Amino acid sequence: MPVLRAPLAAPANPVPPPPQLPSADLNPNYQNTFHHGLSVLHGWLPSTIELMAVAVLIAAIGWRRRRWRLVGVPVCVASGIAGAVAARAYVNDQGLASDPAPLLLWVYVGATGAAIAVAVLGWRSARWWRRGMSILAIPLALLSTGIVLDQWVGYYPTVQSAWSALTAGPLPQQTDLDALPALRGTNLSSGKIVPVRILDAGSGFPHRTEYVYLPPAWFAGPTPPALPVVMMIGGEFNTPADWVRSGQIMPAVDKFTAANSGRAPILVFVDSSGSFNNDTECVNGPRGDAADHLTRAVPGYVESRFGASADPAQWAVVGWSMGGTCAVDLAVMHPELMRTFVDIAGDIGPASGTREQTIARLFGGDADQWAAFDPLTVMAEHGPYTGTAGLFDDLTPPPHARTGGHPRPPADDSSAGLGGHDGVPDTGEVGAAEQLCKQGREVGIDCTIHTTQGGHTWQFASAAFTASFPWIVARVGLPVPDAP
Numbered sequence: 097m098p099v100l101r102a103p104l105a106a107p108a109n110p111v112p113p114p115p116q117l118p119s120a121d122l123n124p125n126y127q128n129t130f131h132h133g134l135s136v137l138h139g140w141l142p143s144t145i146e147l148m149a150v151a152v153l154i155a156a157i158g159w160r161r162r163r164w165r166l167v168g169v170p171v172c173v174a175s176g177i178a179g180a181v182a183a184r185a186y187v188n189d190q191g192l193a194s195d196p197a198p199l200l201l202w203v204y205v206g207a208t209g210a211a212i213a214v215a216v217l218g219w220r221s222a223r224w225w226r227r228g229m230s231i232l233a234i235p236l237a238l239l240s241t242g243i244v245l246d247q248w249v250g251y252y253p254t255v256q257s258a259w260s261a262l263t264a265g266p267l268p269q270q271t272d273l274d275a276l277p278a279l280r281g282t283n284l285s286s287g288k289i290v291p292v293r294i295l296d297a298g299s300g301f302p303h304r305t306e307y308v309y310l311p312p313a314w315f316a317g318p319t320p321p322a323l324p325v326v327m328m329i330g331g332e333f334n335t336p337a338d339w340v341r342s343g344q345i346m347p348a349v350d351k352f353t354a355a356n357s358g359r360a361p362i363l364v365f366v367d368s369s370g371s372f373n374n375d376t377e378c379v380n381g382p383r384g385d386a387a388d389h390l391t392r393a394v395p396g397y398v399e400s401r402f403g404a405s406a407d408p409a410q411w412a413v414v415g416w417s418m419g420g421t422c423a424v425d426l427a428v429m430h431p432e433l434m435r436t437f438v439d440i441a442g443d444i445g446p447a448s449g450t451r452e453q454t455i456a457r458l459f460g461g462d463a464d465q466w467a468a469f470d471p472l473t474v475m476a477e478h479g480p481y482t483g484t485a486g487l488f489d490d491l492t493p494p495p496h497a498r499t500g501g502h503p504r505p506p507a508d509d510s511s512a513g514l515g516g517h518d519g520v521p522d523t524g525e526v527g528a529a530e531q532l533c534k535q536g537r538e539v540g541i542d543c544t545i546h547t548t549q550g551g552h553t554w555q556f557a558s559a560a561f562t563a564s565f566p567w568i569v570a571r572v573g574l575p576v577p578d579a580p
Contacts, residue, residue: 133254142243149236156230172213179209208237286350287311294397299388303367312358320403324361324410324572329419336367342554348562355577377446378422379469410572412436416557436571437486440560444528485542488529489560
């Protein structure tokens with residue numbers, strides 16, 4: 097059931113059209129944002145680790161007795177191949193990635209399996225130093241697998257960001273809820289991020305800690321102003337902090353607020369999955385009632401705890417990859433909650449494989465429930481919308497895209513994390529923006545499509561968000577600074 101918070105109102109004051117999003121290869125902010133720290137996307141570190149993994153594994157295998165060479169080595173190789181094939185089959189069966197993974201990912205998965213087999217089967221026949229090599233080969237192969245995976249999706253751009261996420265360190269500008277009253281009435285140069293535990297409002301969704309960004313304007317005056325809100329949703333494999341850790345959007349947000357007298361929307365970094373690898377697609381189903389959490393629990397909490405606006409014209413939702421699909425779905429299903437969306441490289445609708453697989457995995461085989469969350473169906477059945485607008489930022493492969501092979505990004509990091517740079521476009525993304533926007537225009541949704549050159553990575557998501565942020569701010573009713 098919809099959650100009604102405010103009567104439908106006339107559209108907000110006209111705002112300028114969305115800015116033309118710059119190419120990921122041409123946007124200076126895109127190229128400079130991800131160089132802070134020791135890169136794991138390119139350079140000497142990933143190459144060194146991968147070469148060490150290969151060298152140590154070869155040393156662990158060694159040239160031993162004839163029986164080892166004729167029986168042990170083939171068994172170890174077969175174990176590695178079986179592990180790689182099984183992992184690839186599992187990823188395909190679960191619909192965990194719409195982009196084909198790079199070949200080298202499966203090579204290192206196989207190397208990990210082979211390294212384990214070498215340590216177990218070759219232990220008795222190995223000398224002490226070769227035993228040490230066989231043990232060392234396992235973490236090195238695992239680390240190489242993680243590096244190739246990270247280069248594919250651009251999840252952690254630096255060692256520092258990966259370590260911060262691994263140790264659950266505080267986010268930049270993070271403070272506690274209890275510290276907010278002492279900051280009231282102060283003139284802050286940048287906003288604050290607070291971790292929050294939002295009650296599930298009856299959804300039963302087992303969500304993790306979520307985060308709320310409060311701009312400097314929130315702290316001015318004796319009471320919080322009723323600021324607009326932007327809900328931020330990450331990709332399929334995610335944590336609520338990904339927009340901050342992996343997307344690294346806060347420097348761009350701080351730069352914007354500094355030029356805008358501290359004024360910006362409240363940003364809510366929500367948990368749409370409940371765990372890192374639980375692909376809910378923001379629907380209600382066997383994987384959890386994520387939609388209820390996002391539409392029932394989150395708005396009410398943000399409005400009551402932080403005094404945010406309850407006007408749907410002042411609520412927006414931004415999503416990347418799976419989150420982009422969620423952004424469209426939430427906006428067209430709940431115009432009584434939010435009237436602005438930004439879909440960054442999302443699919444045509446909630447997807448977890450083919451249509452039949454999606455209905456089985458996400459909706460327990462209920463085709464009617466699938467239709468209830470299919471944005472094309474929802475828009476057609478809803479009829480005319482009032483005051484809803486959206487921005488689609490879709491992807492085109494860069495000219496230096498490769499087919500297969502090692503996803504090694506260029507030195508300038510402009511396409512760090514070459515997910516999608518394999519010559520095979522995402523099946524769910526092909527024409528998705530065009531179909532959704534066409535259907536949206538037929539029912540009164542004002543939408544714009546930008547096709548940006550880049551890979552399906554967090555770096556692309558960050559560049560798209562940064563370029564669209566002034567449009568989002570204007571859409572939700574705040575003034576924006578003049579362009580430099």
